[in-house]
Amino acid sequence: xxxxxxxxxxxxxxxxxxxxxxxxxxxxxxxxxxxxxxxxxxxxxxxxxxxxxxxxxxxxxxxxxxxxxxxxxxxxxxxxxxxxxxxxxxxxxxxxxxxxxxxxxxxxxxxxxxxxxxxxxxxxxxxxxxxxxxxxxxxxxxxxxxxxxxxxxxxxxxxxxxxxxxxxxxxxxxxxxxxxxxxxxxxxxxxxxxxxxxxxxxxxxxxxxxxxx
Amino acid sequence: xxxxxxxxxxxxxxxxxxxxxxxxxxxxxxxxxxxxxxxxxxxxxxxxxxxxxxxxxxxxxxxxxxxxxxxxxxxxxxxxxxxxxxxxxxxxxxxxxxxxxxxxxxxxxxxxxxxxxxxxxxxxxxxxxxxxxxxxxxxxxxxxxxxxxxxxxxxxxxxxxxxxxxxxxxxxxxxxxxxxxxxxxxxxxxxxxxxxxxxxxxxxxxxxxxxxx
Numbered sequence: 388x389x390x391x392x393x394x395x396x397x398x399x400x401x402x403x404x405x406x407x408x409x410x411x412x413x414x415x416x417x418x419x420x421x422x423x424x425x426x427x428x429x430x431x432x433x434x435x436x437x438x439x440x441x442x443x444x445x446x447x448x449x450x451x452x453x454x455x456x457x458x459x460x461x462x463x464x465x466x467x468x469x470x471x472x473x474x475x476x477x478x479x480x481x482x483x484x485x486x487x488x489x490x491x492x493x494x495x496x497x498x499x500x501x502x503x504x505x506x507x508x509x510x511x512x513x514x515x516x517x518x519x520x521x522x523x524x525x526x527x528x529x530x531x532x533x534x535x536x537x538x539x540x541x542x543x544x545x546x547x548x549x550x551x552x553x554x555x556x557x558x559x560x561x562x563x564x565x566x567x568x569x570x571x572x573x574x575x576x577x578x579x580x581x582x583x584x585x586x587x588x589x590x591x592x593x594x595x596x597x598x599x600x
Numbered sequence: 601x602x603x604x605x606x607x608x609x610x611x612x613x614x615x616x617x618x619x620x621x622x623x624x625x626x627x628x629x630x631x632x633x634x635x636x637x638x639x640x641x642x643x644x645x646x647x648x649x650x651x652x653x654x655x656x657x658x659x660x661x662x663x664x665x666x667x668x669x670x671x672x673x674x675x676x677x678x679x680x681x682x683x684x685x686x687x688x689x690x691x692x693x694x695x696x697x698x699x700x701x702x703x704x705x706x707x708x709x710x711x712x713x714x715x716x717x718x719x720x721x722x723x724x725x726x727x728x729x730x731x732x733x734x735x736x737x738x739x740x741x742x743x744x745x746x747x748x749x750x751x752x753x754x755x756x757x758x759x760x761x762x763x764x765x766x767x768x769x770x771x772x773x774x775x776x777x778x779x780x781x782x783x784x785x786x787x788x789x790x791x792x793x794x795x796x797x798x799x800x801x802x803x804x805x806x807x808x809x810x811x812x813x
Contacts (some may be wrong), residue, residue: 470790493710495736498737498811501758502789508783526710528784545711545714598711
């Protein structure tokens with residue numbers, strides 16, 4: 388349960404949603420402490436995590452045997468008031484995470500998808516980066532922040548008020564200059580990056596969804 | 601383009617997300633005027649809609665040939681400021697829709713999924729019911745409303761503030777009595793129906809995600 392590879396502050400959490408391709412998962416796992424939520428072990432047979440975490444009601448018998456054979460530490464948490472992903476993010480925060488990537492947090496069930504997207508807001512802390520990766524896209528929550536990311540020409544980008552933000556962009560085909568985005572009222576979808584960087588300034592709270600390239 | 605089956609006020613919109621099983625789609629289409637968004641025709645080869653609608657940049661040549669063979673009316677709309685689903689919902693509203701079901705509005709791309717979920721709020725009108733179906737779940741937006749639905753014991757139900765609501769439930773395992781739900785702060789997930797009806801009273805704005813049974 389203790390972090391074996393000491394001083395690692397970068398985490399990868401593998402959740403139960405739509406799984407990533409094994410190749411993408413391996414690439415994201417590099418240099419990160421990997422936490423697998425229990426049911427996610429069923430979907431990712433080649434994944435050997437540093438920790439198996441959850442209420443252990445979703446893992447299959449073969450996946451559990453595999454974890455035991457690999458001597459993966461198990462953190463069984465049965466509190467029903469928090470989801471497995473919430474428990475994992477709390478665990479990362481306790482271990483002074485600087486950078487957390489969550490994969491398979493979306494897709495399949497919409498109750499989990501929406502609950503997980505809302506966790507982006509709940510766990511926003513200064514100094515720690517939390518990002519979801521779907522294989523197709525990356526998703527971040529930004530509150531009163533500036534962000535600058537490497538981009539490619541034509542890369543799709545969308546910004547949502549979460550629930551509300553005024554935004555300014557640099558490097559977007561349809562520039563946002565003091566644009567008021569409100570969830571369910573106005574969002575910026577089907578925008579595109581024009582060059583090698585995409586920058587966003589947010590006053591208020593927003594979700595950024597950026598295509599993977 | 602005119603509604604052939606006159607006086608139909610029930611619509612089914614088939615979007616580009618994760619497609620439903622053909623059997624589920626056929627069941628939902630019964631008694632409804634069916635609108636297929638252009639790219640969705642590629643995913644549903646056995647679907648013969650009443651109308652094909654969209655900017656026509658996503659439909660494949662074989663799907664378009666199929667639509668022509670079936671003499672499906674085509675409504676090509678090229679305004680880039682609205683998504684195809686938004687155009688379809690506007691079209692339904694223009695035709696005095698009383699009941700609109702949208703399938704495949706979620707899954708695959710998260711930019712589309714989040715934009716589509718936010719449309720539930722934008723298109724909420726008194727007297728018209730708008731519901732998303734994913735094959736696994738149904739999703740509704742409720743503003744200052746009461747709702748009572750047929751349920752089965754053990755059926756999963758989740759309620760989210762969208763962005764904020766106080767809610768009261770009847771027929772839930774974990775009863776909500778004046779519970780304040782706020783997006784990214786507190787939601788009710790992994791709740792369950794206890795009997796044959798599930799009722800919800802909402803002050804404010806909420807999303808209901810209910811398992812299909």
